[in-house]
Amino acid sequence: FIINKLHGEKEILGPGIEKLRALTGVPVLGVLPYREFLLDDEDSLNLRTRPPRSGRGELRIGVVLLPHFSNTSDFQPLYLEPDVALSFMAPDGDLNIFDLLVLPGTKNTMQDLCTLHEVNFTERLRTFLSQGGTVLGICGGFQMLGGCVRDPWHLESSQDEIPGLSLLEMVTELHPQKVLRRVRGFWNGHPEARMEGYEIHQGRSHFLTSYPAFFLLDSVEQEGVAFGEQIFGTYCHGIFDQNHFRRHFLNFLRSKKNLPPLPEAGPSWREKLLQELDALADFLESHLDFQALEKILAL
Numbered sequence: 001f002i003i004n005k006l007h008g009e010k011e012i013l014g015p016g017i018e019k020l021r022a023l024t025g026v027p028v029l030g031v032l033p034y035r036e037f038l039l040d041d042e043d044s045l046n047l048r049t050r051p052p053r054s055g056r057g058e059l060r061i062g063v064v065l066l067p068h069f070s071n072t073s074d075f076q077p078l079y080l081e082p083d084v085a086l087s088f089m090a091p092d093g094d095l096n097i098f099d100l101l102v103l104p105g106t107k108n109t110m111q112d113l114c115t116l117h118e119v120n121f122t123e124r125l126r127t128f129l130s131q132g133g134t135v136l137g138i139c140g141g142f143q144m145l146g147g148c149v150r151d152p153w154h155l156e157s158s159q160d161e162i163p164g165l166s167l168l169e170m171v172t173e174l175h176p177q178k179v180l181r182r183v184r185g186f187w188n189g190h191p192e193a194r195m196e197g198y199e200i201h202q203g204r205s206h207f208l209t210s211y212p213a214f215f216l217l218d219s220v221e222q223e224g225v226a227f228g229e230q231i232f233g234t235y236c237h238g239i240f241d242q243n244h245f246r247r248h249f250l251n252f253l254r255s256k257k258n259l260p261p262l263p264e265a266g267p268s269w270r271e272k273l274l275q276e277l278d279a280l281a282d283f284l285e286s287h288l289d290f291q292a293l294e295k296i297l298a299l
Contacts (some may be wrong), residue, residue, distance in 0.1 A: 001201035002288065003031045026092065031139035037276050038261060057085035059253050060099035064091055064141075066112040071105040074138060077240040077269040081250060083262060092119040095128040099253055109149055109174070109203065110157035113164065122165050132229050132254060135167070141234035142224070143203045146170030150198060155202060167231050169208040178202050183236055185217035186245075188226060196234035205235075215241025227254075241269045 001020065003013065005185045010031050017028045063075055065088045078086050087098075095101055106112045116122070130136065137145045146164040149174040151157050164172075179199050187193035195215065205223075214224030214234050224234035229252075239248045251261040267275065 001026055001028045003028065005034045006031050007034050027289075027292060029125045029292055032284070033289050034280070035283060037280050037281070038076070038272065039276050056083050058083040058257070058259055059100070059250060060085045060087070061100045061102065062087050062089045062093075062095070063102045063104055063211065064107045064116075065089060066091065066104065066141075067115055068106045068108040068112050069104055070107045071139070071237050074104060074237050074240060075102070080202040080265045080272060082265075083254070083259075084250065089250070091116055091121060095124055095133070096131060097123045098128075098133065100134045100136060101125070101128060101255065103135065103144055106136050106140035108156045109143050109172075110151055110159065110162050111142040113144055113149060113162045116144070116165070124167060125167070129167075129230055132230075132255070132258055135232070138239075139199075139201050139235050139237060140203070141207060142235060143172040143201075145225075145231065145233050146172055146205065147208075148172070149203070150174065168211065168225060168227065168233065170205050170225075171208065172203040172205045174202045176202070176263040177206055178237075179204075183215075183217050183219075183223065185223065187248060188216050188222075190212045190248055193245045195236070195239045195242050195245035197238035197241070199235045200237065201235055203235075222294075243268050251256065 001024075003017075007011070010033070013019065013031060019033075028255055059081075061078060061084055063086070075086060078084050082297065089095075089098075134144070136145070141166050143149055145167045147166050147169060148164050150161045150170055150171065152160060152173065153176055154160075155174050155176065164170075179201050182196070182198045184194075184196045202255050211225045211227050213222035214226040214232055215222070215236065217223050223236065224232070226232050240249075247262065247264040254261060
């Protein structure tokens with residue numbers, strides 16, 4: 001056995017550990033105290049009860065907690081930034097307290113769109129934008145910004161089509177075969193704001209009018225939408241992993257509030273992850289009986 005997430009003193013477990021060993025004949029290899037690491041979450045795990053993380057909180061970013069929320073790791077790098085207060089909010093929550101509202105990826109765009117319509121999200125989102133707010137849609141959240149999402153193969157729903165939030169003149173159709181690819185590029189008009197990410201989606205989006213691209217990719221493609229400095233959409237996950245893009249985009253939001261720009265954070269997100277993994281390894285080594293574990297595994 002390994003006892004995990006202990007709050008309190010290990011010594012108080014002594015009699016219980018001996019009793020457990022006597023009853024089961026199975027040894028206890030260690031007791032792990034509760035400790036939080038800045039590592040990627042399992043999709044949407046514990047987000048409903050997680051309090052906001054923030055530095056000074058000059059930028060308030062709200063991520064809509066869709067029922068089928070996916071790719072929660074898209075937002076972990078924002079925890080590195082001292083000026084960001086990051087919250088995960090229910091679809092019927094108050095939008096107007098945020099500077100940036102994010103519609104994230106989802107495992108089911110069709111059903112989650114229905115959820116948003118049930119709470120009058122379209123009208124509330126338009127009010128948010130009329131007051132100067134900014135919205136970012138990522139993957140499924142990007143698809144939602146259009147006029148409708150069609151599902152002719154009924155991959156996600158029994159319905160053929162569901163209206164979108166109608167912020168963009170765009171139609172998305174879901175296809176059985178997924179798009180899977182890595183992408184590199186930069187924020188359109190900001191060549192110093194490099195980003196790397198990946199796409200994984202079944203939707204194919206078609207624009208009924210021309211919009212400026214959000215990103216210019218190294219493959220000489222235009223990707224996503226940046227419309228009116230308020231509406232941004234992309235199929236790319238992981239865009240905040242790169243310090244360059246993340247800080248440039250946050251400074252853009254700061255400029256809308258007449259706040260001065262901040263420099264890039266210290267280590268990159270990748271470097272921070274490696275530091276956290278090293279810390280996790282040291283933590284496990286200090287609390288587990290690895291000699292006994294190796295014997296059990298016959299290493």
